[in-house]
Amino acid sequence: MSEHINTAGNHYDIIIVGGRPAGATLAARLGQAGLRVLLLERAVMPSLPAASSPIIYPATMQLLDEIGADEADYAHNTPRIRRLVSEVREDFRVTFDLPALFGRDYLYAIDRARFDAALWRTAARQPTVTTHDGFSVTDVLRDGKRIVGITGRANGRDTQFTANGVVGADGRFSLVARKAGAASYDEQSDMPTSIYYAYWKQVQPYASGAPIVHSYATGRGYGFGLMDSADGTTCVVIEGRANALELGDAKAHELYLQLLQQHPRVWRRLVGAEQVTEVRGMRNIGNMYRTAGGPGWALVGDALHQKDPIDGQGIYDAVVTAKLLAQALVAWRNGSITWEQALHQYTTAVRAETAPMYAVTMDRVKRELYTEHPAWAYRSWLRWLVTDPEYGRRMVWLLSRGLPAEGWLPRAVFFKALARGAVRDVARRLAHMPEPYALPPLAV
Ligand SMILES: Cc1cc2nc3c(=O)[nH]c(=O)nc-3n(C[C@H](O)[C@H](O)[C@H](O)COP(=O)(O)OP(=O)(O)OC[C@H]3O[C@@H](n4cnc5c(N)ncnc54)[C@H](O)[C@@H]3O)c2cc1C
DSSP states (O other): OEEOOOOSSSSSEEEEEEEEEHHHHHHHHHHTTTEEEEEESSOOOOOOSSSSOEEEEEHHHHHHHHOOOOOHHHTTTTBBOEEEEEETTTTTEEEEEEOOOOTOOOOOEEEEEEEEHHHHHHHHHTTEEEEEOOOEEEEEEETTTEEEEEEEEEETTEEEEEEEEEEEOOOOHHHHHHTTTTOSSSSOOOSEEEEEEEEEEEEETTOOOOOEEEEEEEEEEEEEEEEEEEEEEEEEEEEEEEEGGGGGGOHHHHHHHHHHHHHHHHHHTTTOEEEEEOOOOEEOOOEEEEEEETTEEOGGGGGEEEOOOOGGGHHHHHHHHHHHHHHHHHHHTTTTSSSSHHHHHHHHHHHHHHHHHHHHHHIIIIIIISSOHHHHHHHHHHHHHHHHHHHHHHHHHTTTTSSSSSSSSSSSHHHHHHHHHHHHHHHHEEETOOOTTTOOOOOO
16 A cells, blocks of 8 residues: 655545546546646555456557556556457357557557556656555545545545545446436446456467457357456456356356356367466446536546446546546636536537447447347358458447447448348359358367
């Protein structure tokens, strides 16, 4: 636990509760603008967050460049991944190469404890930012309807701090949101998913041996992801419809191993490998927004907006909403707008930035996890669509945020992809050519 005090007294411009991607990057940005910030975190850094798999795209890294976060620090000993391979049942396989976007042509499957700690240090480097980990916020202080500070506990001692504004960057189960009475909206609770994951060592390389993200879709409401991560580890994830991954009488690690063993495309890579962490995860993951703020308080990151992790956009959303909130708060602190105007500006910007991708993610959960397609669909139109180069290009650009989510797949592109696939199949059969997207035989 560390306390890094830069300011005298217990009053700040802004108190931030929660010190991971949203909270730490917000603190760094406010510090860059000279605001006096207190950043409080319950966990002792470095430590893992509650649950998260590890993908970050170049758009996220570009936002981190803006606050001076050091890539060599947050991605220390972590391989650069330039290729995604997607296997769909035994029906087809497609490869996507990462385009050069935002100055990088790779993504990372980072070590979250290392990554979060590097962001924490980035915030702490700002002279006007005070960081305090091992500090659990237990309540907010009020002056009438306005929130004016927090009370919390560290080392068995209760302490109060006051501020002109309190920000909840405290994740999906946000205490600040609860205490402030933040309403939720745009909630989508009819398609819950669950995830289980662990890190492994000595995983069999995929084909060329270059670091990759390898996914395998079962077509039965769940799929697998194997992502090459830091220090020679591979993160192996199972995500699916909550009702397809019910534990029943089993423990999470039993279900996890059982499912891995049932799928030879995945298991063949784990034969001889060693599981080096416990199985972590989350059940019944929900999707929603909360009101962005009120008198003296605001929310950012998962506390503000949470959605299914299938597209790996949570960290990006956390750091981009932190940027949007920082812009609003700096304008408020300069006196050019009121607190209410700042919240209005922030709410509008957050919706514009996140709502289209939220809709795409919900659509993907419905299509890939909640819709059972007949076998012939995988062999025809789904294969035509997913293996179409223009579809693939757009998909990777979408996830990398190089393409606006709204209208990312125009109807014309969709139908042309199907037509190209059908024509390609006919031509290939007439010429007695092999299927280029077939999976390699399983026997090794
Ligand atoms: C299973 C799963 C897999 C995911 N995979 C990915 C992925 O591959 N890529 C991706 O981009 N996103 C992924 N996400 C989403 C991503 O993890 C989150 O969106 C991101 O961590 C949100 O950052 P945050 O800073 O808002 O909140 P968090 O990371 O949740 O941090 C909140 C912090 O607040 C602290 N806190 C809470 N209450 C208090 C309190 N009372 N006092 C003091 N501190 C407090 C907590 O200790 C915590 O450290 C995944 C999520 C899940 C659930």
